[in-house]
Amino acid sequence: MALTHRKNHKKDAESGDAEAEAKRNEEEEKKKYQGEEYEVLLRYVEEQKQKLKNKKDDDDDEDEKNVKYVRKWYTPWKKVKVDQGGKKVPAEWLETDRQKGLSSSDIDERRKHSGYNELESPTENQFIKFISYFRGPILYVMELAVLLAAGLRDWIDFGVIIGILFLNAGVGWYQEKQAGDIVAQLKAGIALKAVVVRDGSEQEIEARDLVPGDIVILEEGNTIAADAKILGDYEDKDGAKSKEILDRLEKSKKNSNNNNHSDDDEDDHDDDGPNKGPSLCSVDQSAITGESLAVDKFVGDIAYYTCGVKRGKCYGIVTVSAKNSFVGKTAALVSNSNEQGHFQIVLGGIGLTLLVLVVCFIFIVWIGGFFRGTAIATPSQNNLLVYALIFLIIGVPVGLPVVTTTTLAVGAAYLARRKAIVQKLTAIESLAGVDILCSDKTGTLTANKLSLNDPYIAPDVDPNWFMTVAVLASSHNIRGLDPIDKVTIVGLKDYPKAQEMLKSGWKTNKFTPFDPVSKRITAEVEKEGKHYTCAKGAPNAILKLAKFDPQIVADYRNQSQQFASRGFRSLGVAVKEDGKEWELLGMLCMFDPPRGDTAKTIGEAHELGISVKMLTGDAVAIAKETCKQLGLSTNVYDSEKLIGGTMAGSDIRDFVEAADGFAEVFPEHKYQVVNLLQERGHLTAMTGDGVNDAPSLKKADCGIAVEGASDAARTAADVVFLDEGLSTIITAIKVARQIFHRMKAYIIYRIALCVHLQVYLMLSILIKNETIRVDLVVFLAIFADVATIAIAYDRAPYARQPVEWQLPKVWIISTVMGLLLAAGTWIIRGTLYLESGGIIQNFGSVQEILFLEVALTESWVIFITRLAQEPGTPNVFPSWQLIIAVLGVDILASIFALFGWISGPAIEHGGWVDIVTVVKIWGYSFGVTVVVLLVYLILNKIRWLDSIGRVSRSKRNEKLENFLTDLQRLTIVHESDHTGSYYRFSSNGSGTATPGQANEDKDKDNKSNDKKKGQAKDQQTKRDAKDAKSDDSKQKDGQTDGGAQGGDKALADDAGKSDEAVKQKRNEDRIDEKQTLGGAAQDADRAEVDKKGTGQGHKKEGESRTDEESSEGTHVEP
Secondary structure (H helix, E strand, O other), rough: OOOOOOHHOOOOOOOHHHHHHHHHHHHHHHHOOOOOOOHHHOOOOHHHHHHHHHHHHHHHHHHHOOEEEEEEOOOOOEEEEEEEOOOOOOOHHOOOOOOOOHHHHHHHHHHHHHHOOOOOOOOOOOOHHHHHOOOOOOHHHHHHHHHHHOOOOOOHHHHHHHHHHHHHHHHHHHHHHHHHHHHHHHHHHHEEEEEEEEEHHHHHEHHHHOOOOOEEEEEOEOOOOOEEEEEEEEEOOOOOHHHHHHHHHHHHHHHHHOOOOOOOHHHHHHHHOOHOOOOOOEEEEEEHHHHOOOOOOOOEEEEEOOOOOEEEEEEEEEEHHHOOOOOHHHHHHHHOOOOOOHHHHHHHHHHOOOOHHHHHHHHHHHHHHHHHOOOOOOOOOOHHHHHHHHHHHHHOOOOHHHHHHHHHHHHHHHHHHHEEEEEEOHHHHHOOOOOOEEEEEOOOOOOOOOOOEEEEEEEEEEHHHHHHHHHHHHOOOHOOOOOHHHHHHHHHHHHHHHHHHHHHOOOEEEEEOOOOOEEEEEEEEEEOOOOEEEEEOOOOOHHOOOOHHHHHHHHHHHHHHHHHHHOOOOEEEEEEOOOOOEEEEEEEEOOOEOOOOOOHHHHHHHOOOOEEEOOOOOHHHHHHHHHHHOOOOEEEEOOOOHHOOOOHHHHHHHHHHHHHHHOOOOHHHHHHHHHHHOOOOOEEEEEEEHHHHHHHHHHHOEEOOOOOOOOHHHHHHHHHEEEOOOHHHEEEEEEEHHHHHHHHHHHHHHHHHHHHHHHHHHHHHHHOOHHHOOHHHHHHHHHHHHHHHHHHOOOOOOOOOOOOOOOHHHHHHHHHHHHHHHHHHHHHHHOOOOOOOOOOOOOOHHHHHHHHHHHHHHHHHHHOOOOOOOOOOOOOOHHHHHHHHHHHHHHHHHHHHOOOOOOOOOOOOHHOOOOHHHHHHHHHHHHHHHHHHHHHHHHHOHHHHHHOOOOOOOOOOOHHHHHHHHHHEEEEEEEOOOEEEEEEEEEEEEEEEEEOOOHHHHHHHHHHHHHHHHHHHHHHHHHHHHHHHOOOOOOOOOOOHHHHHHHHHHHHHHHOOOHHHHOOOOOOOOOOEEEEEOEEEEHHHHHHHHHHHHHOOOOOOOOOOOOHHHHHHHHHOO
C-alpha cells in the first residue's frame, strides 16, 4: 500500500477530518436558527426541552444502580465499586392492591433488591470484624515483630507473638460482640412498628421488614415508617374515590399544559385546590423542613419517613426503603463522615508517642552496638536485630486498643442492663466528662403523670358543658393520645352528665391538632344540625379568639396567675356556635408532680460537679415553682432572651451560665443553649424526646434520648434511656466515670511498663552488653496484657468531679513510675555482683531472677494505678476477677523461675532458681511496689500537677464573643428605589426596609421606638443576669387591674383576625402582650399595649411574660 504525504492528503468528511466536520456543523447550526424571530425562539425552546428530556433519561439510567467507589483497607491501591442499595424500584411494584397487599412470596425478592428498611444494618460480618483487630499502628508494629522473628528463625518467639495477637483479637472480638448483642436485644424492644396490609389482612410488623410496594396504614399518633405515597382515605377501601380524584387531577394538569397563556399562580392554585380532593392527613415535617405547622397531605403526596401523623387515617404505599428515603440520604451525609471520637484521637496520640520512643531507643542501642562491634544477625541472642525485636515487643503495648475497647464494651453492656443504650462507645467518655446537664422537666424531673385538679369555670357555665367542650376539642385517637388529651378525657369519669351529653349524636367535621404557632386545638363539630367550634389551648391563645368582657378577662387572668404560682398548668376552653360570639367557658387545671427521687438526685448531681439546668416549655412561674420543689435555685428566665435579646455576646454567655433554667423553650432555644455553653468550654449533656430535639441532641457533647423518645431523637442521640427519671442519667454518669477511670488506670500502667523495660534494657545493653532473653521478654508482654484484660471487670471508683484525660499528668506519673521500676530492677541486678550472691540463696539464674522481678512488680503496679486519682474520691477494693488474674500471672512467673523455663544455656542447675530465692524476690518486689505506691500518692497530692493538662471551663473571650454575636445579628438587605439598587447592613432589631416615602417615615418612627425599648430591655436583661449570678431568687409578683385592661385593649384589636392571618405570621416573632411584675413595669407594659392598639405593633423584648400567658408552652413537651 502506497503512503500518502500528510501535506497532500485530501481533507473531507468521509476521511474523518475534524476541521471539515466542525465547519459543517457550524453551517448547519446557522441555518437552523435562520428565519422569523419568534419562530427561531420557539424552535430553540423545543430543542432545549428535548435536551432536558434526554438528560433526564440518562440520569434515570445512571440511577439504575447507585454505586460509589471506595478504597478497602485490605486493597488500598485500588478503588472498589460498592453498591449503595440505590437500585431503582420498578414501576409495577408500586401498583399493589390496597385491599390485598403484598403476598408473602413477594417479600423475599423485594428485600433482596432494596434490603431492610433501616438506615443502618445492625448485622456485621463477624469475620471482617475479627480481622479488624489486627489493624492499627500498634498492631502493625507487632506484626513487623512477627516477620522479624521469622527472619531470625526464632520460631518460639514467632509462634508466641502470633499467639499474643490472636489472643488479644479473640478477647476483644468476643467481649464487644457479647456487649453488642445485649444492646441489640434492648434496641429490638423499642423498634419502630408499622401496620401493613399483607395477604389480604392487616398486621403489625417491625418497620425494618417493610419493602417497596407494601401497603401501610398511616394513622394519627404514629410515626411514618418509610417514604410512602398517599393512596386514599382509610374508609375508601376499594379506591374509587381516590381514583376519581387522581383522574380529575391528571385532567387538570393536561389542561394547564395545553393552555400556554395561563397564569402560573392560577395553575398552582388549581393543583392545591379542589382537584386534589380533601386533605387526608396532617403530617409533622418539622424534623426535616423546620416548619412548625403540620402539613396537609392529599392523594398522591409523599409522606416522609420518621415524620409523625398528627391527624387522619389513610392508606399509603412504600416507595423506597429507608436508605434511599429523603431522611436516609441526608443521614448518609453525616454517617459517612468517618469522624473520629476524642477517645480514638487520645489513644492514637499515645500509641504514636510510644512508637516514636521505641524508634529512639532502638537507634540508641544500635549506635552503642556499632561502637561495640555487635553484628547485625549474630550471635543468636545478642545482635542488632534481636535488640530491635526486643524493643518492638516491650515498647508497644499490643493490648492497649483491645483492653480499652473491651473496657468500653463491657461498660456499655452494664449500662444496657441499667436501661441505658450506648449507641457509640466513645459517648461513654463524653458522658464521664459532662459538667452541665440540660434536662427536660416533664418525665425527667417530674413523674409525667398529669392529674386533673379542680378547674376554673366561668360564671353561669355548666361544668358538664365545660367538660364536654374540652373533650370535643381533644384528639379521639385512643391509641395515640398525648398526656394532656388523655388526662382531659379520663377526667370525664367525674362528670357523668358530660358523658351523657357526648352520647347525644356529636359528629366531628374537622379537627386541627395543636401546633406551636396557634398554641391551641380546634374542632368543628355538629349536633342536631347545629354547628360548633370548640377550642382548647394556652390561656392567652384562647383570649385571642375574640373580644371578651373585660371583667371576665380580668378574673380569667387572676385565676391563671394563681394556678401558675402553685406550679399548675392551665388550659383555656372556649366554644362558638354558628351565628354567635365566642364564649369563654373556663380553664382546666393540671399538675405534674416532681418525681420522689428527683430532689435527692439533683443534690447528688451537684456533689458530682454537675450543674443541672431545667429547660421546659411551661410558664416561667410554673418552672420556678417546680425548681423550689426540687431544691434548684429559681433563676429561671423566659427563653426569648436567648435569641431575641440585644445583650452583648459576652453578657449572653454569662447569662446562660448563671441561669438555672429557661421556660417557654422551643427546640431552637435548646440548640442555642448548648452552643453557647460549648463556646465557653463546657461539656454539655442534653436530654430530648421529640423530632425537633434532634439538632440539639446531635450538637450536644452527649445527646440523651429519654424514655418514650421519637425515632428521630433516638437516632440523633448518643445514649438512649429506656427508663424515666433523672436518677437513671446520674447513674449512667457515675458508671461512665468508672469506665473512664479503668481506661485511664490501664493507660498509666501500660506506659509505665514500657518506660520500665526500655530504660533498663537500654542501659543494660549500653553498659554491660546484656539483655533479657527474647523468649522471656515475649512472655512478659503476654503477662502484662492477659492480667490486665480483667481490669474491664474491676470495681472502680467514680470521680466527684467531671473527668479529663490530663495527658501531661498521665505522662509525668507514668514516666516517674517507670523510672522507679527500672531503678528497682537495676538494684536487684547489682546485688548479683556481691560476693555473697546478693538476693540469690543457694542457686539461681540471672535471666530467671530478672524475669521474675519484672513480672511481679509490673503485675502489682495495676493495683496502684487503679487507685483514685482525684481528691475526695474514695477507693474501693479490687474485683475478684482482677485479683485472680494477677495472682495467676505471679504463680506462673514463679514456676518459670523455679524450673528455669526458657532461661537459655545456664552454667549450673539448668537455670533453676531455689525456692528461697523466689520468696526473697517476692519480698523485694513487694518493697519496690510500696515505694512506687508512696511516690504515686505523693504525685497525686501535688496541686500544680493535678491542674496540669486540665481544660479551662467557663473560659471568657469578651471581644470575640461580642463580635460573633453582633455578626449573627447583622443581615445584608438589598434595597432599590428611584436612585437605583444598593445593599446595606441591617440589625435584626432595627426593622426592615420598605419602599415608599410613607413607609420610610413609619420605619423611622419604629426605629426610634425600638431604640428606646432596646435600651430599657438591655438594662432589664443585664439586671436579670446580675441577679442570676448572685443567686438572688427573690422576685416580687404583682398584678394590677390596669395591666388586665391593657391586655383587654390588645385583645380587642386582635379580634376578628382569621386563623389564616395568624398562620401567615408564624415565622415572625410571637406577638404576645407582655405584663411585667411590679407597678413601674406594668405602666411600661400598658404603654406598649397601647402602641399595639394603634398599629405600631412592635414587640417588647426585655419584659417578663405573665404567668398565665406564658403557659402557652403547655403542649410543647407533653
